[in-house]
Amino acid sequence: MKTAVHQYEDKLLEFAYGELPAHEASAVDAHVRGCARCSQALDEIRSVRSAMAQLPTELAPDAGLESLLAFAEVAAKRNAEAGKPVPFWKKYLTPLVLVATMVTVGVVATQANKEVDLSPAAAASDKTASEYSRRDEAKKEAAPAPDPVAAVTPTPPPQAAQNAVVNQKAVDFKGNAQGGENDDSLSGLLGTQGKRGNLGGLDTASPRGGLPVTKSVPVEKKPMPKPQAVTEPRVMAEEKESLAKSPPPPPAQTPGAGPAQDKDVASGYGLSGGGGRLVDDYGNSSRAVRLQDAEGAATPSTETVAPPSPAPAATTAPLEAAKREAKADDAPVQKKKSMSVSGGSMGGTTAAAEDEFADSLDRVGADGDAKLAERQRAASASTSLENARTAANKGDRKGEVAYATEAINRGATGSARLEALTHLCNGYEALGQYAAADGWCDALLREFPNTSAAQNLAQRRANTQQYRAAPTKASKSKVQPADAAKAQ
Amino acid sequence: MLAFKTGDAKAFSTLISRHRGPVYNFILRYVGHRQRAEDVLQETWLKVVRGSGQWQPTAKFTTWVYTIARNLCVDSARKESFRQADSLDAPVGGDDGRTRGELVTDEAGQVPDRAAHNVRLRPLLEKALSALPDEQREVFLLREYQGIGFKEIAEVTGVNENTVKSRMRYALEGLRKRLGDLGVDGELMVEEGVASSS
Numbered sequence: 001m002k003t004a005v006h007q008y009e010d011k012l013l014e015f016a017y018g019e020l021p022a023h024e025a026s027a028v029d030a031h032v033r034g035c036a037r038c039s040q041a042l043d044e045i046r047s048v049r050s051a052m053a054q055l056p057t058e059l060a061p062d063a064g065l066e067s068l069l070a071f072a073e074v075a076a077k078r079n080a081e082a083g084k085p086v087p088f089w090k091k092y093l094t095p096l097v098l099v100a101t102m103v104t105v106g107v108v109a110t111q112a113n114k115e116v117d118l119s120p121a122a123a124a125s126d127k128t129a130s131e132y133s134r135r136d137e138a139k140k141e142a143a144p145a146p147d148p149v150a151a152v153t154p155t156p157p158p159q160a161a162q163n164a165v166v167n168q169k170a171v172d173f174k175g176n177a178q179g180g181e182n183d184d185s186l187s188g189l190l191g192t193q194g195k196r197g198n199l200g201g202l203d204t205a206s207p208r209g210g211l212p213v214t215k216s217v218p219v220e221k222k223p224m225p226k227p228q229a230v231t232e233p234r235v236m237a238e239e240k241e242s243l244a245k246s247p248p249p250p251p252a253q254t255p256g257a258g259p260a261q262d263k264d265v266a267s268g269y270g271l272s273g274g275g276g277r278l279v280d281d282y283g284n285s286s287r288a289v290r291l292q293d294a295e296g297a298a299t300p301s302t303e304t305v306a307p308p309s310p311a312p313a314a315t316t317a318p319l320e321a322a323k324r325e326a327k328a329d330d331a332p333v334q335k336k337k338s339m340s341v342s343g344g345s346m347g348g349t350t351a352a353a354e355d356e357f358a359d360s361l362d363r364v365g366a367d368g369d370a371k372l373a374e375r376q377r378a379a380s381a382s383t384s385l386e387n388a389r390t391a392a393n394k395g396d397r398k399g400e401v402a403y404a405t406e407a408i409n410r411g412a413t414g415s416a417r418l419e420a421l422t423h424l425c426n427g428y429e430a431l432g433q434y435a436a437a438d439g440w441c442d443a444l445l446r447e448f449p450n451t452s453a454a455q456n457l458a459q460r461r462a463n464t465q466q467y468r469a470a471p472t473k474a475s476k477s478k479v480q481p482a483d484a485a486k487a488q
Numbered sequence: 489m490l491a492f493k494t495g496d497a498k499a500f501s502t503l504i505s506r507h508r509g510p511v512y513n514f515i516l517r518y519v520g521h522r523q524r525a526e527d528v529l530q531e532t533w534l535k536v537v538r539g540s541g542q543w544q545p546t547a548k549f550t551t552w553v554y555t556i557a558r559n560l561c562v563d564s565a566r567k568e569s570f571r572q573a574d575s576l577d578a579p580v581g582g583d584d585g586r587t588r589g590e591l592v593t594d595e596a597g598q599v600p601d602r603a604a605h606n607v608r609l610r611p612l613l614e615k616a617l618s619a620l621p622d623e624q625r626e627v628f629l630l631r632e633y634q635g636i637g638f639k640e641i642a643e644v645t646g647v648n649e650n651t652v653k654s655r656m657r658y659a660l661e662g663l664r665k666r667l668g669d670l671g672v673d674g675e676l677m678v679e680e681g682v683a684s685s686s
Binding site: 019044045047048049052053057058059060061063064065068071072073075076078079080081 | 492493494495496497499500501504508509511512513516517526529530533534537538540541609610613614616617628631632633637638653656657660663664667672
């Protein structure tokens, strides 16, 4: 087989195993029949195959067959699951959920950051600055308006205001000495109010003509554009808030009210003269003050006290002059010290009350809880309003005016403010101080035009104008002796 | 196999019943050791199951299965070359002195006269077969016992078809010589061939 060189020799293997095509197989078969060598080679192949075919076929063992089938069953299930087409919504559900979650978290985080930006420090600084700018604009734009309290107090000379800082200690001392002489109905109230800086000016602008005791003038050393710098931020913040809620200045300015008087009275009331703008911006300003109040618990920054008069345009110039004089002549006195002295001159329990009030504010505002402080202020305003109501029932018009003013300064809002304005309007009219009454009445008409109180006031004003016009006609008639004689 | 790939577990049972025996015989005659042959057989079918997901009908299933089995046999033979192992013709240790190959034959459960004939002839055949080189033996086993064509054997073994045919010729020539050396002459083979055919 090896030595034979034959053209069909290579085909014998395939022919022996039957892998040749039919025509080739027949050709090889024909050749093999005629070729002894090829026939011998084919016999050798077939003999070996026949011998090796004697090997028996072994049966495969069953060991491991069951586990193999179980494994195959699991694999079949896996293959079936893998073969199923994934639905579109399932394919993209997980990424969509992830994206939606991330967007939600981002939005929440952004809003949280915005809230963090409105922290007391940032908000107080921003809003206080804006409030100051608005107040400055209001000072420039506001027309001279009569101070409601200015009519009560005599007009001090301008020199007195300019020398207020110089005579601060002397005035305080005088206040102590003459504290018992203030036996009018406002004295006790003023004594308690002095610690708050709200009505201190009433006492200093007493009819006795004493030098006005101002808290604003000696404490003007501060970086803020406001005229006062105090070391007790919470009290001043409350004053600022009450200032923001104070009524707008009456549009007409009393001719006799000089700059010094405006300054003194305004300082006593703690009014900055924001006017109607501040009333309109009440929400923002009060919030800013509250925020600043909360901030003040941590940083005893210099804080501003509202300008003394609700007519800022009329008081700006003398105030600035007083500031310059105070800076030049005397060291600035801290607000707390000044208040305690003046308070002592008015009430005697002012210092204790002031400390109590400051402690309460510390408790309230130490953690920036401005809401609690606001509730306390609302409660105090309600108390003042109730006192004003009681005084009105007793016929004590001065007390009515004082308590109503106190309520206004303590930030009465809504119906309480309406009632306070009504008391002020009616009280000043009853006292015959029409100029002061006009300011509050105008505020009442402007802020609450649709209320019954405003309508009654309008009706009463119409009657009053007729009443006032009558004497004028009478005076004119006096010019004509003949008519007068006829009248007689 | 396509049915099993799509999740039909019964299709795999069909594959097992059809191919497990021939594959086992190929493995057993390749490695020459029953226990190792069983291990290789189990590993072969596990690979079939694991690879069922990626199986593509580009070739016959038998080609794929025997490729797996052949590779595993090669690996097993390499491992066995480093250890001492019993062969089919090694004494089992019993009193009768029979070899493992004789025990395998007995375990097949054949008729007594045929078993007696196998006891005389088949050890010689096993020796002649085991004497072939691995590349010739695998070609001979796949073609002679598994009925796989030369072209398919070429795919299983990874060589071309002519190489397979050449190895087949060498395998036949080697077996013929080995059987002659063992005393299995042509007459015996002819007698055996006549007996087996009858």
